[in-house]
Every structure is written in structure tokens, then in C-alpha cells.
Amino acid sequence: MNRPAGAVDTHLSPSLFSGSLGTEPLLAVDNLHVEFTTRQGVARAVNGVSYSLDAGETLAVLGESGSGKSVTAQAIMGILDMPPARIPKGEIRFRGTDLLKLSESARSQIRGQQIAMVFQDALSALNPVFTVGWQIAEMFRVHRGMGRKAAYAKAIELMERVRIPAAKQRVNDYPHQFSGGMRQRIMIAMSIALDPEILIADEPTTALDVTVQAQIMELLAELQRESNMAMILITHDLGVVADVADKIAVMYAGRIVENAPVHDVYKNPAHPYAKGLLESIPRVDLKGQELYAIKGLPPNLLDMPTGCAFHPRCPYKQDECVTEVPPLHQISGTRSSACHYWREVLDGTAG
Amino acid sequence: MSDSTITATPPEKTGKREQKAKKPASLWSDAWYDLRRNKVFLIGAGLVAVLVVMAVFPGLFSPIDAYNPATCDLSRARQGITGEHWFGSDNLGCDTYSRVIYGARISIIVGIAATLATSLVGGALGLVAGFYGRWVDVIMSRIAEIFFAIPSILGALLILAVIGRDNAGIGSVVLALSVLAWPLVLRIMRAAVITTKNQDFVVAARALGAGPGRIMLRHVLPNALAPVIVVTTMNLGLFIAAEAALSFLGVGIQSPDISWGLMIADARNRFLEAWEPLLFPALFLSITVLAFVMLGDAVRDALDPKLR
Numbered sequence: 001m002n003r004p005a006g007a008v009d010t011h012l013s014p015s016l017f018s019g020s021l022g023t024e025p026l027l028a029v030d031n032l033h034v035e036f037t038t039r040q041g042v043a044r045a046v047n048g049v050s051y052s053l054d055a056g057e058t059l060a061v062l063g064e065s066g067s068g069k070s071v072t073a074q075a076i077m078g079i080l081d082m083p084p085a086r087i088p089k090g091e092i093r094f095r096g097t098d099l100l101k102l103s104e105s106a107r108s109q110i111r112g113q114q115i116a117m118v119f120q121d122a123l124s125a126l127n128p129v130f131t132v133g134w135q136i137a138e139m140f141r142v143h144r145g146m147g148r149k150a151a152y153a154k155a156i157e158l159m160e161r162v163r164i165p166a167a168k169q170r171v172n173d174y175p176h177q178f179s180g181g182m183r184q185r186i187m188i189a190m191s192i193a194l195d196p197e198i199l200i201a202d203e204p205t206t207a208l209d210v211t212v213q214a215q216i217m218e219l220l221a222e223l224q225r226e227s228n229m230a231m232i233l234i235t236h237d238l239g240v241v242a243d244v245a246d247k248i249a250v251m252y253a254g255r256i257v258e259n260a261p262v263h264d265v266y267k268n269p270a271h272p273y274a275k276g277l278l279e280s281i282p283r284v285d286l287k288g289q290e291l292y293a294i295k296g297l298p299p300n301l302l303d304m305p306t307g308c309a310f311h312p313r314c315p316y317k318q319d320e321c322v323t324e325v326p327p328l329h330q331i332s333g334t335r336s337s338a339c340h341y342w343r344e345v346l347d348g349t350a351g
Numbered sequence: 352m353s354d355s356t357i358t359a360t361p362p363e364k365t366g367k368r369e370q371k372a373k374k375p376a377s378l379w380s381d382a383w384y385d386l387r388r389n390k391v392f393l394i395g396a397g398l399v400a401v402l403v404v405m406a407v408f409p410g411l412f413s414p415i416d417a418y419n420p421a422t423c424d425l426s427r428a429r430q431g432i433t434g435e436h437w438f439g440s441d442n443l444g445c446d447t448y449s450r451v452i453y454g455a456r457i458s459i460i461v462g463i464a465a466t467l468a469t470s471l472v473g474g475a476l477g478l479v480a481g482f483y484g485r486w487v488d489v490i491m492s493r494i495a496e497i498f499f500a501i502p503s504i505l506g507a508l509l510i511l512a513v514i515g516r517d518n519a520g521i522g523s524v525v526l527a528l529s530v531l532a533w534p535l536v537l538r539i540m541r542a543a544v545i546t547t548k549n550q551d552f553v554v555a556a557r558a559l560g561a562g563p564g565r566i567m568l569r570h571v572l573p574n575a576l577a578p579v580i581v582v583t584t585m586n587l588g589l590f591i592a593a594e595a596a597l598s599f600l601g602v603g604i605q606s607p608d609i610s611w612g613l614m615i616a617d618a619r620n621r622f623l624e625a626w627e628p629l630l631f632p633a634l635f636l637s638i639t640v641l642a643f644v645m646l647g648d649a650v651r652d653a654l655d656p657k658l659r
Contacts, residue, residue: 077557077558079554079558081558105562108557108562109560110560110562111558111560112558112559112560112561113557113560115558116558116560117555117558117559119551119553119554119555119558124550124551124552125551125552125554126552126555127552127556127557127569127573127574128552128574129379129574130573138561138569139394139559139560142560142561142565143560171481187555190559191559194561203469239510261487
């Protein structure tokens, strides 16, 4: 399927932040902190996350629930409810501009047009009272000032681009009339409608059947290749990541514990948590053996463990881990690990 | 390309789809589909339709113009049901039937006007209070609670007493009822908006670049409207009953305007001599209120399947 001709020139048209990039990556999250004020105290959901993303690149952010991966994404989008959320420290630079310093109206110019997002549950992320065609067309009518007819034509075009069969007939259907996979396609269509430079996909396949998951991932990868957009893929499913991502950031308790090109992590993780995640993937060749699980529970954000947040669950734990917060050790040009004993983890010798 | 791996609707089904697409599927069309099969709704809607026609074109139902004093004949007061006066005649010898027909107009006008005023004011404030929350919500909710605390008939009596009998009429009755009833709509709207605005599609709309105004009007409002519609439909009947009550008490509609409440008040002293001028307006009043309550009930059933 060919990319619609109209989409190309909107992509090349001068945008709000089309300065020269230099060495600055497209998106750089720098020492980001996010905390939530709750009745029980302050929950530190994100504690100094840094990652960067270049055009055409896919970054997979991996971690279990509550590790702060979605909160980071919401901070990038600027859709955190503040308060209760607060960003005490950190920068989110998009083309060199710190988004956190922009006004709300300037940020809403970026949302959807330059950075867009796909949500986990497409049924609840689509407005139930409007047809899908109306909702996709709305993107063009609001942001591109198109007329109703032209916007509808674009909506059908987009629905075809995300491979919705019989798009012309289905454009006037309501979200609940579609299957889960088709709904996620519509969500994706809406998010790529304005040719964003960055697409954040927050667990886009978690609510779907396994067979459909692969199709959606393939679709995302394909759309990315067509338009050279950068993608942040938030997931806790390691299987999903391997084919699509270029690099991985593993998050635990609001920090990045390992940063690496995707194949390095799979071959040889440098953080015990990443290692634990990989070992908990069920494997056919180990059938009959007990399935590995990282013991213990994710930390309570209101009452974080001292030292390394992972130490209560870590097989490599030493006294140092209880008292000292490990810095992000640079292993090579592209890899880093927040573990005091990353060498031992890499070697595979148990601590 | 990988079209073959995609779960496709079989092509032979497309024709069927096209037919199906004409069938209703949204919340509103589903509700309408349910309503058309609901006997309570059909009866209620039928009665309301007749009443509205009666209010707009009373001449269709009654050959006598009740607002023309020349049609009254004092010598024929309280004559009971005759071929000429189907519902008898009142203390002044006026035809009760034509007066009952002409009385529908004020009831319907008051009902609709008070409903419109309360839904617009209460709905708009409730939307803003629920959507923006924080101090906006606090201020609006507290003001609403102040009005909420006033007993409605007593409050209306007070307001109308201040306005005075000389200035009393449709406008003042609508004002009195609306001033006391808008907080109810505000509360319901506010609650519905708060539930809606936390749903994923509102966050998603924001993430895709919709501004606050657009989110409020396009994404939150249509999804929060159902409970307000139910309440306003039911309120319509209650406003009509309240108008009759105020007119009966002498502070609402004043002669020579014709109101069912006023007719009941006029007829009650001579009830034992002539029951018709009291019974018929009361009957019409009851039927009107019942019709709107039935309508509201049916609409609630259609819009809120959980109650079924």
C-alpha cells in the first residue's frame, strides 16, 4: 500500500520547531522527576529518568506496572494532571526546546501534530458517541482546517492505510462495532493523522489477542518505516520488543536501570532486573521445569527501599546495595547499567 | 505487504454491512430504537403531543374563545353538563370545556420555559464546575447548595410575594420556579461531567491535541448529557404541577389569564353545587403531569440500561 501523496508534504512543511538539530537528538528526556502528592505522602513515580530518541528510531521502555514508564510518557505528552502530579526537576527537550517550560497553548500545538500517542485500551480511548470517521476527520478539521467532505475523505484514506477492510463502509460505524484489533488500528490512524515526528505507544497490544498483537506491531513498524517517525514503545512484553525496537530502556521504581541496544540486552543483560525479566519468559525448550519469576513485589513508591531500589529482590545483593544508590555506569558507548555489580551480571557469575 | 495476515471482514459480508450501517448504533439511536417499542413512552408521547397541539391551536378543540368575556353568561353559571357546555359552566357562567382547553397553553409554556431556563443555567454551570473542578467547582456548588436548601414551594411563594400580584404572570412564575430548581440540574450535570472527564477517551483527545474548549463541548458534554435529559423531562411535569399549585394559592397566574390551578381555586368554594369546573381542570392537570413523568421514565429506561 502506498503512502498517500498528501501526507508527505505536510510532513515537510515548516513546523513550529524546525530548527537545525545539530547533535541534539529529536527528543531528549533529561533527569526527569515526577512525583504525586497523595494523602499518604509523596509518591516518587519517576526519579531521574534520561533517554533520547532520534528520528526513525524506536525506543522500547520496559518495566512492570508502577515502574514509571507510562508516567514518563504522560509527562512528555503533557497530559499529567497537575496537581496531584508535580515535576520538580528535569527537562524534556524536543528539538532542543524544553517542553516543560512552554505554555499550555504551545504544548497543545505539539500534541497530536508533532508528538502523538496511542493508548492501551482503544475502546475506552475512543469517544463512544461519535462514529470513527467523525473522530478521525476531527483531527483534520481542527488542526488542518479542512472542510467536512475533505476531512472524511482523508479519514477513509487513513483507515485504508492502517488496513481496515471495507473502510468506506465502516467509516460511519461506532467504536463498539469494531473488534479490539480494528479499534487499535483506528486509534493508530488518529494518532498518525497529522504525521507526528514522535509516536508514543503506551502498551498498544496489551489488551489484544496474541495473534492480533503481532499484526498491530507490524503495522506500527511499517508506518514508522514509511514516514521515518521516531517511536517510543512502552510495554512489559519482551516478546513484542525484540523485532521492532532499536534500543531498550529498562525501568524499575522510576529509574532507568539499563539502557542498551536491543540485541545486547537479549544476549547479555547488564542489570539483574533485566536479566530476571528475560529469564521469566516461558520457553518451550525448558518445558517441564519450573518457570522463573523475580521473587518479591515491586517497591512501594511511598516507601522506597534504601540504596538500590531493587536490592530486596536481587540475587546479586551485597551490603553496598542496601546503603548506596548505584549510579548509571557507562559500560560502552551505547550501554549503561545502574548496578554496582554490572560486571558480575554481564559475566553471568552469581553474586 | 502483509494484507493476507490481517483479519479481514469477508468481502461477501460487505453488502450486509452497508445495510446494517443504516441501522442505528449510537447511544442515541439505540435509545430511540428502544423508545419506539416502549408502550409507556408511546402513551406519554401521544398525550404530550395532543397537549402541545392544544396549547398552540386551542381553536382546533374548542369552538368557543375562552378569552372572550362575551362568551360567558352569568345567568347560566354552574349549570352542569349540557349539550352546549360539555364540562359544565363555572361561577361566572363561562364554558369550562373551552377554558380547560385554553388553560393548557400556560401550563405548557411555564413547563417548557422553566425547563429550558434551568437546564441552560444549571447545565452550563454544572458543566463548567465539573470540568474545571477546584475553586470554580467549590464556589458554584456552594451557591447551588444555598438555593437547594430553600424549600421550593415556600421559596416560590416568597419570591412571588416580593414580585407582587400586580406584576405576577407567566414570567414571574417561570422565574420563581427556575431560581429554585437550577441547582438540581447543576448537581446532576456536574456529577456526570466528573465521571466522563476521567475516562480514557478524554485523555486520548488531549493527547491528540484537542484544546480544553473542544474537549469540554465535543467529548465531555455529549457523553454527560443523558442523565440531564432524563431529569429535565421529568422536571417538566413537576414544573407544570408547581405552576398550578402557585396559581391555586393565588400568587401565580392571575385572572383574566386562564390556568388550571386558578380554575381549581375558583371552583372549590362552590364544589358541592357544581363539581365539573373543579374536576375537569384537575383531571387535565393530572394527565399532563403523568404524561411528562411517563416520558421521563421511558427516556431514563432507554438511556440507562443498568436500571432495567
